Amino acid sequence: MTLPADATTREAGSTAPGGFRRFIVERSRDSSLGLLAILLLLAVILSFVSPYFLTATNLLNIGRGIAIVGIVAVGETIVIIAGGFDLSVGSTMAAAGMAAAWLIGLGIPLPVAFAAAIAIGIAVGLANGAIISYGRINPLIATLATLAIVRGLSYVISGGRELVVSDPAFQAFGVGSVAGIPYIVILLVATFALFAWLMPRTRFGRYAYAIGSSAKAAQRAGVPVKQWRIAYYVTSGALAALAGLVFVARTGNAQPSAALGIELDVITAVILGGTSLSGGRGRIWGTFVGLLLLGVVNNGLILAGVPAFWQQVVKGVILLLAVLYDEIRRNRAEEA
Amino acid sequence: MATPLLELRGISKSFGPVTALDRVDLDIGAAEAIGLIGDNGAGKSTLVKILSGLYPPTAGTMRFDGREVRFGSPSDARNAGIEMIYQDLALCGDLDVAANVFLGRERRRRYGPFTFLDRPGMEKAARQVMRELGTDLEPGRIVGALSGGQRQLVAVARALQFEPRLMLLDEPTAALSTEKIRVLMGLIEQLKARGVSILMISHRFTDILHVCDRVVVVRQGQIAGEVAPHAQAPDKTMALMHALMTGDTLGAVA
Numbered sequence A: 001m002t003l004p005a006d007a008t009t010r011e012a013g014s015t016a017p018g019g020f021r022r023f024i025v026e027r028s029r030d031s032s033l034g035l036l037a038i039l040l041l042l043a044v045i046l047s048f049v050s051p052y053f054l055t056a057t058n059l060l061n062i063g064r065g066i067a068i069v070g071i072v073a074v075g076e077t078i079v080i081i082a083g084g085f086d087l088s089v090g091s092t093m094a095a096a097g098m099a100a101a102w103l104i105g106l107g108i109p110l111p112v113a114f115a116a117a118i119a120i121g122i123a124v125g126l127a128n129g130a131i132i133s134y135g136r137i138n139p140l141i142a143t144l145a146t147l148a149i150v151r152g153l154s155y156v157i158s159g160g161r162e163l164v165v166s167d168p169a170f171q172a173f174g175v176g177s178v179a180g181i182p183y184i185v186i187l188l189v190a191t192f193a194l195f196a197w198l199m200p201r202t203r204f205g206r207y208a209y210a211i212g213s214s215a216k217a218a219q220r221a222g223v224p225v226k227q228w229r230i231a232y233y234v235t236s237g238a239l240a241a242l243a244g245l246v247f248v249a250r251t252g253n254a255q256p257s258a259a260l261g262i263e264l265d266v267i268t269a270v271i272l273g274g275t276s277l278s279g280g281r282g283r284i285w286g287t288f289v290g291l292l293l294l295g296v297v298n299n300g301l302i303l304a305g306v307p308a309f310w311q312q313v314v315k316g317v318i319l320l321l322a323v324l325y326d327e328i329r330r331n332r333a334e335e336a
Numbered sequence B: 001m002a003t004p005l006l007e008l009r010g011i012s013k014s015f016g017p018v019t020a021l022d023r024v025d026l027d028i029g030a031a032e033a034i035g036l037i038g039d040n041g042a043g044k045s046t047l048v049k050i051l052s053g054l055y056p057p058t059a060g061t062m063r064f065d066g067r068e069v070r071f072g073s074p075s076d077a078r079n080a081g082i083e084m085i086y087q088d089l090a091l092c093g094d095l096d097v098a099a100n101v102f103l104g105r106e107r108r109r110r111y112g113p114f115t116f117l118d119r120p121g122m123e124k125a126a127r128q129v130m131r132e133l134g135t136d137l138e139p140g141r142i143v144g145a146l147s148g149g150q151r152q153l154v155a156v157a158r159a160l161q162f163e164p165r166l167m168l169l170d171e172p173t174a175a176l177s178t179e180k181i182r183v184l185m186g187l188i189e190q191l192k193a194r195g196v197s198i199l200m201i202s203h204r205f206t207d208i209l210h211v212c213d214r215v216v217v218v219r220q221g222q223i224a225g226e227v228a229p230h231a232q233a234p235d236k237t238m239a240l241m242h243a244l245m246t247g248d249t250l251g252a253v254a
Helices: A005-012 A020-030 A032-049 A056-081 A089-105 A110-134 A139-158 A168-175 A183-198 A203-213 A215-220 A225-251 A262-272 A284-303 A308-335 B044-051 B074-080 B097-101 B119-132 B148-160 B178-193 B205-211 B234-246 B249-253
Strands: B006-015 B018-028 B033-037 B059-064 B067-069 B082-085 B108-111 B114-117 B166-170 B197-201 B214-219 B222-227
Touching: A032 A284, A056 A089, A056 A183, A056 A203, A056 A225, A056 A262, A056 A284, A089 A110, A089 A139, A089 A225, A089 A262, A110 A139, A110 A225, A168 A183, A168 A225, A183 A225, A183 A284, A203 A215, A203 A225, A203 B097, A203 B114, A215 A225, A262 A284, A262 A308, A284 A308, B006 B044, B018 B044, B018 B059, B018 B222, B033 B044, B033 B205, B044 B082, B044 B166, B044 B197, B074 B082, B082 B148, B097 B119, B097 B148, B119 B148, B148 B178, B178 B197, B178 B205, B197 B205, B205 B234, B214 B234, B222 B234
Parallel strands: B033 B197, B033 B214, B082 B166, B166 B197
Antiparallel strands: B006 B018, B006 B059, B059 B067, B108 B114, B214 B222
């Protein structure tokens, strides 16, 4: 038996089928290289616009600015790769932050308060995953509902009051640094590195791509699709809770209104980073590049003295462009 | 005759008030190839889905390799040694060839409390099974970018990789060109030679006659009868199958 004729000719077109050509083809699929080029170009332009841009202080400011969105974006990337969506991340951040601040105020040790906050994130993720897997409800609607429920509960339980955190160790986590690099930037990079490393090497990662690509095929191959979906929402919830802790540590207080609308930034970073809205395709490190681009644009607008209200408009436009690009790429892939 | 590989007794399946299968008895011997034919809605696909673990039967017993079995999921059936190739192939287009071949049954390596995918091992095994199928399709190729024939190969390789006892094929030739059908029929012959039993649904009588030892006809959820394809002249076989499918038995007697 021989290979079908069209396959033989296609293989013959490449001199090194398994090597460099495939590497380039695969990289061009996720478009992160192009994005990296845009990022570098933007950085060069900004360094001419403002002599302040390339200073260490400013670069670390960008790092601090994107740390919270970035940690959440890691979980969101995984959920979207698996064909889902998580709008509830901002509410989860606020609820987890409130819980931690309340417990610390009661004199509960920091590790216990942290664990409780993460547990809230896990609980929200479990709820999201179970509703979507077993209730067969569209993830946009399901997590829009939990967004409202969790945010509402944070207001109800706190009576709308904010909690001030004065624990010095907790504040040090938010504002401290080692060798000039803020702890939260280290946490950001570590989170990205961990999941970027795990995704291609574990069933956790492989099934995210498989389920996002075709949940039906994964199901028929014996992948317990429902349980893995829940695992992805739990990951997203736990990382959102971690980001909620960072938020409180940075600002020194916890508010039920914290991180309102953060999902816009998170989803923009993910889609900008080349993760496909239709699932099955995306890279953690792509999201990192998307996040950097978003951070640099934000920073650039501030340096250029653009009023803060315009930043929202610019972000919305960037999200639209990223989605349009994703759409074009998908159509091209289907024609190929 | 030795104990059949698969024995079905009184298998029934209802979907609410609709009876899709009604007390079906069927035996499949080792290395035997059986063709399953019948009109649309006769119950062929339901029967195959019960065997592949997608549906539980409403009533009846299944014995596989002499033991009574109950499949709660496709994984149960696969663990027992029954592989299914779906009409739409059920592949993940965004994954590469090796990932599709091992989907749901990844090889893993343990490091302390953690297990990681054994990617080099799976890549090597996928390359090996492709070679056995007579192709050099690269395990790293993304399946979404492959041709129809190549995807069919991936689906066959996936089933072959785990040395099945029984292979179920649902309309395997429906999406293929004449040339690719010949290739697939060659593969099925290879499987038979290895001692794998085959149950194949097809609308194309020529495929069935080519590879099957027995043809079982399903009509209105029941086994209407069976035909030995090589016991008579081909046109007589055709007439018998048609008669059983339509229930017009008078025509067959003539």
